[in-house]
Amino acid sequence: MNDLSTLITRLPNDVGGQPAGPLDRSEHELLPWEKRCHALADVLDFRKIINTEEKRRGVEALGSEQIGKLGYYERWIVAFANILFQKGLLTPAELAVRMQAVEERQRSSE
Known part of the structure; x- marks a missing residue:
């Protein structure tokens, strides 16, 4: 297989x-x-x-750079969020509100 076909596949x-x-x-x-x-x-x-195949494709859609920067479960979380955004089941604003609530709970338990 030559370099071009490797990049494509x-x-x-x-x-x-x-x-x-x-x-x-x-x-x-x-x-x-x-x-x-x-x-x-x-x-x-x-x-x-979200099924296993969608999760796999969601991780692959992150691209080589992000895959290289993120840990194993970090990739999963980002892929889940992107898929839920695409399906209209969650918005970035809703996620931000929920993340802020988690941060506040964390701070209050310290």
Whole structure:
């Protein structure tokens, strides 16, 4: 396959065979927000709001630069938000209000 066909067919998170540093294969405990993110993915799928394929495409739509900057579950969260915006189920303003409420709860519990 030549370089042009690779650019056309390779998706942003398809990094197999590409030069990279060593992988950290150590097990780690998920942070509470990561567990909630995974649970959210399960609920969205169970409720038939966002399925696994839509999530995968949503992550790929972020592009190589964002995929490289964001962590695994951060990609999921951004993809979920974008998909919900596209489906008209959530607006950026509604998300901002909810995020502010979470920040306020966090501050009041400190």
